[in-house]
Amino acid sequence: MKIAIPRAGLYYYYHAFWNAFFEALGFEVVISDPTDRRILNLGLKHSHSEMCLPMKIFYGHVLSLQGLADYILIPQFEEFAYSSDKDKREYFCPYFVAMPDMFAAEYPQLKILRPVIKFLDGKMVAEPWLELAEQLGKNKQQAKAAYDAASQVQEEAPNIFEKFKDNGKAVIAVIGRPYLLYDEQANLELLKKIRARGYEIKTVDDFSDEGIERGFGELHKCYHYHWRLTNREYGAIIAASHDPHVKGIIYATPFNCGPDFLMENFSIRLARRNKPVISISFDESSGEAGLLTRLDAFFDMLK
Amino acid sequence: MKYGSVPALNEYIAMKAMFNYFGQEFELPVPLNESMLKFGEAHSPEYACFPFKLYLGYLRQLAEKGVTNIFVHGLCDIRSCRYVDLWEGTAQILRENGYPDFRINYWGGYGLDLSFDQLKEVMGGPSKFKMLRGILIFCLTLEAADKINDLANRSRPREKNNGETDAWLAKWNSELCGVKKFWQPRKIFRAALKEWENIPLDKEKKLIKVAFVGDMFKVHEPFSHFDTIRKLNRLGAEVRQSLQFSLIFFGMNKVPLKSDYQKRYAELMVKGKKYLQSSPASFLDLSVGEVLEELENGASGIVHFQSFGCMPDLLLKPILDRIAKDYGVPIIHFLRDTHSSDTQYQTRLEAFVDLLKRKQKI
Ligand code: SF4
Numbered sequence: 001m002k003i004a005i006p007r008a009g010l011y012y013y014y015h016a017f018w019n020a021f022f023e024a025l026g027f028e029v030v031i032s033d034p035t036d037r038r039i040l041n042l043g044l045k046h047s048h049s050e051m052c053l054p055m056k057i058f059y060g061h062v063l064s065l066q067g068l069a070d071y072i073l074i075p076q077f078e079e080f081a082y083s084s085d086k087d088k089r090e091y092f093c094p095y096f097v098a099m100p101d102m103f104a105a106e107y108p109q110l111k112i113l114r115p116v117i118k119f120l121d122g123k124m125v126a127e128p129w130l131e132l133a134e135q136l137g138k139n140k141q142q143a144k145a146a147y148d149a150a151s152q153v154q155e156e157a158p159n160i161f162e163k164f165k166d167n168g169k170a171v172i173a174v175i176g177r178p179y180l181l182y183d184e185q186a187n188l189e190l191l192k193k194i195r196a197r198g199y200e201i202k203t204v205d206d207f208s209d210e211g212i213e214r215g216f217g218e219l220h221k222c223y224h225y226h227w228r229l230t231n232r233e234y235g236a237i238i239a240a241s242h243d244p245h246v247k248g249i250i251y252a253t254p255f256n257c258g259p260d261f262l263m264e265n266f267s268i269r270l271a272r273r274n275k276p277v278i279s280i281s282f283d284e285s286s287g288e289a290g291l292l293t294r295l296d297a298f299f300d301m302l303k
Numbered sequence: 304m305k306y307g308s309v310p311a312l313n314e315y316i317a318m319k320a321m322f323n324y325f326g327q328e329f330e331l332p333v334p335l336n337e338s339m340l341k342f343g344e345a346h347s348p349e350y351a352c353f354p355f356k357l358y359l360g361y362l363r364q365l366a367e368k369g370v371t372n373i374f375v376h377g378l379c380d381i382r383s384c385r386y387v388d389l390w391e392g393t394a395q396i397l398r399e400n401g402y403p404d405f406r407i408n409y410w411g412g413y414g415l416d417l418s419f420d421q422l423k424e425v426m427g428g429p430s431k432f433k434m435l436r437g438i439l440i441f442c443l444t445l446e447a448a449d450k451i452n453d454l455a456n457r458s459r460p461r462e463k464n465n466g467e468t469d470a471w472l473a474k475w476n477s478e479l480c481g482v483k484k485f486w487q488p489r490k491i492f493r494a495a496l497k498e499w500e501n502i503p504l505d506k507e508k509k510l511i512k513v514a515f516v517g518d519m520f521k522v523h524e525p526f527s528h529f530d531t532i533r534k535l536n537r538l539g540a541e542v543r544q545s546l547q548f549s550l551i552f553f554g555m556n557k558v559p560l561k562s563d564y565q566k567r568y569a570e571l572m573v574k575g576k577k578y579l580q581s582s583p584a585s586f587l588d589l590s591v592g593e594v595l596e597e598l599e600n601g602a603s604g605i606v607h608f609q610s611f612g613c614m615p616d617l618l619l620k621p622i623l624d625r626i627a628k629d630y631g632v633p634i635i636h637f638l639r640d641t642h643s644s645d646t647q648y649q650t651r652l653e654a655f656v657d658l659l660k661r662k663q664k665i
Binding site: 050076101102106108114226255256257260265 | 348349350351352355383384386387388391392395396578579580581582583584587611612614615617618620621622624625638
């Protein structure tokens, strides 16, 4: 049996687990190609115009996989909870919550696997995966073994992206969603362009959880905000603004991202007291020339 | 210190009653208007949704009336979208624009103990017994207000004298705003019901039924949804209020002695699962359950009113399209932005109702 996985959305964080889980169950995994013009166009044609660029790309990946496998994985993301603090829960963007329902409504012919993804203290909760394995005809032992193997791989897996290495070069912090930062078609090769100017890069994923949490603490919010990834960005921007290696901060955002809409008001303004910060938004009409102009202006300012 | 609350969900009526009981000052909502939208548009972040802009303008007008604090339910779970962000964002913008003391106070959302602490702080440290009574007044007033609203939606499309239902509704909502004691809401509801039974109705009038759906705050604010319910009533369609706050509040919080609400809440959620297994923001699962119930009860079309920039509204679109297809009923989606035209909407609605009537040979 073949299981298809779209190379989009939170694939960039959890691909290692997904891949290992299905392989451990003895299934063949088919992953969509890295985003290219064809996938993007497919997404643009079939998604909804008001959606953000990453969701349009997600549509492209799902549709590019049609007919290539028996099932397609479209997880239903839910919450990020902490056992130490019962009241502290963070959630995923509503698109990630309802994506399997949207695809089921629009493409009833798709055979969707939709495990509910929840985290407790950073670990993916097992039950939905065990149920999924059983739904695919495996017994309890096989399901448990696959889950354990996948968890192990996820813990040890090298990231899909290059981690920061201190090689003495000046550093630019690039903060944004994984599916924008690590998808070169979506971000018009932003990271390559920065490196080509002689800088090293720290992305949101190079800041430690403690650093991000400390940064978040500076925002003095009475409640922990709602969105898991947005909270990390809030905190990482502040953490970057205190990092002595970081010369400047680029906040890369998908145009029209719902959860991120207060980033400027809450986080960036505060960070600007310490470091230069620019926001660059990306959508399907973003062009190379516009991006280069913004980057030139930013790097001139850093000199 | 003067408090205010949301202009929707009948929550402000229940809040007013609770504040009366505790002897604290509470400003009733300023009716939503165009100038709020203008202010909101000029001061909101780039990607803010329509409700954010409208609320920013609304809160500013409350602040102009001397309100420094908002007291609002603290819905903080997977179903609450940009909820806290919306409040904190608007409050911060107001603080930076001439209202430095503006604050939001949440009630509930993080467990019962915290709810008592929050209430104690806002109401000046009453005893636990007094707080329980205050909560009871809130619940009973909310229930009465929602029931009165339901009655209004039943009589308005059938009334013989134009405007009589709305005059009745305004009168009894205002009575509820004067509640101070826990026995009053039920007494007021009984009196309202008696008067409602005397509203002259055209019982022979042939009406169609329409399911009206959208995000939680908008479907309760006539200004936000271009007064869809009344527009449809005038065109000969009966519409039920979706996402009643009493249903959500009693259903979600497992309020004692309200097991009928909890049962209904659970049943609707189960019903909604047929098309929406997840629980996205703005109670979409409940909305979908309600739409299905309406269709089973004879609704012949769906009006989906979307707000610009609202993610839950966008998610709902393909789900509703599938439902409409499966049930063989027409659907319209209307997307409202700060510049949308009411006249254009009216025209689309008229054409839609015509189509439904033709289908039903009315
Ligand atoms: S978090 Fe923002 S960019 Fe990501 S899917 Fe949601 S709206 Fe799109």
